Amino acid sequence: MKKVGIGIIGCGNISSAYLKAMASFPILDIRGIADLNSDLAAARATEFKVPARDIAQLLADPDIEIIVNLTVPKAHVPVALQALDAGKHTYSEKPLGIAFAEGKKLAEAAQARNLRIGAAPDTFLGGSHQTARQLIDQGVIGHPVGGTATFMCPGHERWHPNPDFYYEVGGGPMLDMGPYYITDLVNLFGPVAQVAGFAITPRTHRTITSQPRNGDEIPVHVPTHVAGMMAFVNGAVVQIGMSFDVAGHKHVPLEIYGTEGTLIVPDPNNFGGEVELLKKGGSFEVQETIQPYADGNYRSIGVADMAHAIRSDRPHRANGNLALHVLEVMEAFQTASATGRTITITTVTKRPDALSGSLVDGRLAR
CATH class of the missing domain: 3.30.360.10 (Dihydrodipicolinate Reductase; domain 2)
Incomplete structure (x- = not known):
């Protein structure tokens, strides 16, 4: 199966876990990492032997199909919108956004461009x-x-x-x-x-x-x-x-x-x-744990599943609808507290498909 080009924006604490885990998934081809702090990007690039590039280069690279957005929460939606504008699918660290309204804006932008969005956590696939x-x-x-x-x-x-x-x-x-x-x-x-x-x-x-x-x-x-x-x-x-x-x-x-x-x-x-x-x-x-991916930190399995889904033309599991639904639920606790009301959730999401096979060798067909 043809590899999927990956560009990573954000080189903070969590990026190390992603870069380590991505090595477990042959479908992922890391084409570069970037950060507003170029020294931080250079350090991560040296540590993991991947190219350090600036953000504009990543967004302009035609071989990059997914931008993995590991910035701080308040930058998740702005960076994801940049990626969509550049014609890239995007996968963000959690949460999808800092407010339901901006998460909804992101989902609508992706739908209008016929592009995929996804978001952590992907631990439920463990x-x-x-x-x-x-x-x-x-x-x-x-x-x-x-x-x-x-x-x-x-x-x-x-x-x-x-x-x-x-x-x-x-x-x-x-x-x-x-x-x-x-x-x-x-x-x-x-x-x-x-x-x-x-x-x-x-x-x-x-x-x-x-x-x-x-x-x-x-x-x-x-x-x-x-x-x-x-x-x-x-x-x-x-x-x-x-x-x-x-x-x-x-x-x-x-x-x-x-x-x-x-x-x-x-x-x-x-x-x-x-x-x-x-x-x-x-x-x-x-x-007995009878499913794979229980023996380590596979943070980025959601990205790998998205990559396989792009190649197989199927839905990915850590998808935008799921992440937007979770964001609405989380925000609803604050709304419920402030208003003294029970809040009805407006978003609809499907339970993600079970994962029972390997994402390493491409044998997971659906």
Whole structure:
């Protein structure tokens, strides 16, 4: 299968994971990387032995078909629109945008140009999450009833060298970590119908404790503790808690409840981990992970799936409709909190197709 040319814009922390993982997928041909900080791009280019180029060169290169957009959240939509204007498909780091309105603008622009958009997270394609999905699809837990989704920590200023953007518009625990959890829940249950919730900001400033800015104070412009409920189209109801204000907790990342059993689904920020199943009247047992991509960090598998989809003329899984739906759901928690209403979700997305084969050798046909 002919390789798909890739140009990467944004050479921050996450770019290293993408560049490492892309080497696992022969269909991806990295034609260059770029960043507004040319020194950063040059350093990544040297580290991964790929060309450093400027953004205009990437956009003008006829051999590049997909622009992988790894910029900060507030730049996701502007950079993606540039890529579309240059005739490129585009795949962005999460979230798709910092507001539903701009995400919708991006989706409409892609449709008008007959180009594809996609977005992280692609961790739901990992073997553990696909194994959990298969168990649900086989009816092992009976009719889906609900679940819980929990991410809680003291805040990213503990470890990130420049954590400011986590506390700007487009950041916060819901838009930063929520995409992993909500996308995986759509993978397991299908789309969301309604959202209710509360969002609070306990602190107006945070103190960085990581290097090299230990001791610096940064302002907080977004809610940092969000709690709510999601009612899915299939009837399931899931409680969600996302926080940068919790010292510690004992909740597992995802619990899925059915009339005949319960599933423990591992951290949706990872591709692997143990899936546990409790059948009614029994006890939890670790399930064999029977799907590929559970043994490493395959961050960029969504790009590889998009590349195969372009060549095979089929839908890609981490697609724009899915990402826009998740963005609307995440924004709905803030709207619900501000208005005291239950919010009806307007976007429609299909549950992405299951992934049960290899994207390495091209044998995955559909």
